[in-house]
Amino acid sequence: MIDVSEEVYSSLRQTFKGDLLCPRDDGYEEARLVWNGMVARKPGLVARCADVSDIQSAIRIASALGIVTAVRCGGHSLAGFSTCEGGLVIDLSRMRQVTVDPAARRARFAGGCLLGSIDNATQKEGLVFPSGVVSHTGASGLVLGGGTGWLTRRFGLSCDNVEGFTMVAADSSIVRANAKENADLFWALRGGGGNFGVVTEFEVKLHPLKSVVLAEGLTAESDIRRLLEHWRDFMAGAPIDLKWNIDLRIAPTTNSIPPSLRGRSVAGSSIIWTGDPDAGHTTMQTALALCHPDSVSSKIISFLDLQTMADSAFPHGRRYYTKSGYFNYLDDGTIDRCLDALVTIPSPETQIELAYLGGAAGKVSADATAFGDRSAPFIMNLLANWSDPADDENHISWIRSAFNQLRPAMKPGVYVNFMSGDEQDRVPEAYHQRWDRMVAVKTHYDPKNFFRLNQNVLPRASAQRSE
Numbered sequence: 001m002i003d004v005s006e007e008v009y010s011s012l013r014q015t016f017k018g019d020l021l022c023p024r025d026d027g028y029e030e031a032r033l034v035w036n037g038m039v040a041r042k043p044g045l046v047a048r049c050a051d052v053s054d055i056q057s058a059i060r061i062a063s064a065l066g067i068v069t070a071v072r073c074g075g076h077s078l079a080g081f082s083t084c085e086g087g088l089v090i091d092l093s094r095m096r097q098v099t100v101d102p103a104a105r106r107a108r109f110a111g112g113c114l115l116g117s118i119d120n121a122t123q124k125e126g127l128v129f130p131s132g133v134v135s136h137t138g139a140s141g142l143v144l145g146g147g148t149g150w151l152t153r154r155f156g157l158s159c160d161n162v163e164g165f166t167m168v169a170a171d172s173s174i175v176r177a178n179a180k181e182n183a184d185l186f187w188a189l190r191g192g193g194g195n196f197g198v199v200t201e202f203e204v205k206l207h208p209l210k211s212v213v214l215a216e217g218l219t220a221e222s223d224i225r226r227l228l229e230h231w232r233d234f235m236a237g238a239p240i241d242l243k244w245n246i247d248l249r250i251a252p253t254t255n256s257i258p259p260s261l262r263g264r265s266v267a268g269s270s271i272i273w274t275g276d277p278d279a280g281h282t283t284m285q286t287a288l289a290l291c292h293p294d295s296v297s298s299k300i301i302s303f304l305d306l307q308t309m310a311d312s313a314f315p316h317g318r319r320y321y322t323k324s325g326y327f328n329y330l331d332d333g334t335i336d337r338c339l340d341a342l343v344t345i346p347s348p349e350t351q352i353e354l355a356y357l358g359g360a361a362g363k364v365s366a367d368a369t370a371f372g373d374r375s376a377p378f379i380m381n382l383l384a385n386w387s388d389p390a391d392d393e394n395h396i397s398w399i400r401s402a403f404n405q406l407r408p409a410m411k412p413g414v415y416v417n418f419m420s421g422d423e424q425d426r427v428p429e430a431y432h433q434r435w436d437r438m439v440a441v442k443t444h445y446d447p448k449n450f451f452r453l454n455q456n457v458l459p460r461a462s463a464q465r466s467e
């Protein structure tokens with residue numbers, strides 16, 4: 001058996017400019033960890049690359065030695081794909097450069113950026129890149145899988161705002177992908193995840209935005225059914241400036257929660273208005289009234305506050321498990337099943353997350369990118385969040401049971417970034433009509449499936465990369 005750390009380390013160390021961390025090194029314990037505490041693997045070597053040539057060297061050597069290799073940006077893969085047992089981790093966390101061109105409303109960012117790195121740089125110019133809702137999430141994994149967030153309805157998915165990628169392919173060559181160069185790869189990288197190579201740079205469109213209106217409401221158990229019925233109907237005609245997410249959960253016993261709701265099942269509404277606050281006033285008031293809220297607040301907040309307000313709710317190192325799906329319509333039976341699941345929810349941090357997509361994201365045609373189905377506007381994510389390994393079985397079985405109850409009403413398809421590690425059988429479902437094109441692009445750029453720690457698309461067995 002190959003000793004990964006020694007073989008790869010001794011091959012890389014002469015030329016590698018970044019950090020090479022083996023199990024014996026100080027800093028290895030911290031470097032091996034990923035966000036999901038359920039995934040506690042021990043790679044043989046973490047190669048923290050300083051630049052593109054480090055990435056090329058790592059790929060060349062690992063590929064030649066046949067070593068299982070993970071690629072890590074923010075380490076937030078719910079499935080734990082950015083680490084491995086005994087293999088190599090190509091860690092991009094030293095590559096967080098962001099360059100903004102305010103006049104052109106464009107940015108370039110490196111493959112190791114967290115969402116916060118991009119937000120901080122673009123906000124200096126009063127601009128935004130539409131991304132996710134937790135600033136410590138990695139941008140590469142999020143954008144390559146699609147990328148939904150507060151601005152999805154207004155400006156589209158993150159991947160819809162990418163104009164070009166630079167990637168190191170499995171043969172260690174550098175490939176550019178945009179509308180004119182390698183258009184098939186450009187298509188596949190917008191939703192196809194980490195299947196094709198290591199993306200070292202993203203070229204993206206930006207939009208002017210400095211603040212939003214945020215309204216939050218807590219709805220007591222007895223009114224949740226009414227809230228969900230109103231929400232599904234209201235969102236079908238809502239302006240694209242409005243994003244309204246709902247979490248079904250147990251209210252914590254903290255001072256910020258009205259005493260009458262503490263420890264009880266609630267629906268938490270977070271409603272964002274991204275347009276002119278005065279123009280949105282009536283719509284926001286209508287939405288809030290539909291919450292029948294026991295607790296409500298409304299304020300203007302900066303974009304940076306919006307992007308960091310959920311950070312502490314999803315800390316590194318806790319245990320997480322998820323399952324997700326789309327609905328064309330949230331019918332009464334589905335609402336019943338959500339409410340049934342809420343009765344047995346295993347912990348206060350666990351939640352049923354509901355969002356309505358549509359808007360600008362829904363207008364992009366189904367075959368324009370590899371991203372999954374855009375026609376089903378309701379997306380649900382069942383997310384268990386706990387700390388004690390003794391509670392694993394309880395949380396995982398609750399998610400599986402709730403998912404099995406809800407699945408018959410779901411539209412086939414799944415957002416790859418919300419999948420757990422035991423769902424590889426759903427990857428063809430995620431790409432359904434786009435499957436053959438995904439396989440063709442995978443076969444061209446990664447014929448031996450070197451990049452396999454992802455929502456994996458297998459290359460055709462006999463194909464070789466044509467030059």
Ligand SMILES: Cc1cc2nc3c(=O)[nH]c(=O)nc-3n(C[C@H](O)[C@H](O)[C@H](O)COP(=O)(O)OP(=O)(O)OC[C@H]3O[C@@H](n4cnc5c(N)ncnc54)[C@H](O)[C@@H]3O)c2cc1C
Binds near residue numbers: 142146417
């Ligand atoms: C707290 C939290 C909040 C989230 N919020 C949102 C949200 O609001 N919206 C949303 O859409 N998703 C969200 N997600 C899901 C998120 O999009 C995925 O977990 C995503 O994979 C995270 O990206 P990462 O770079 O941190 O992951 P990593 O674990 O580093 O990598 C994930 C996958 O991407 C691959 N990869 C990483 N970097 C590269 C690269 N440079 N080139 C090629 N492949 C690469 C990896 O090999 C792996 O397969 C959230 C996840 C968490 C944990």
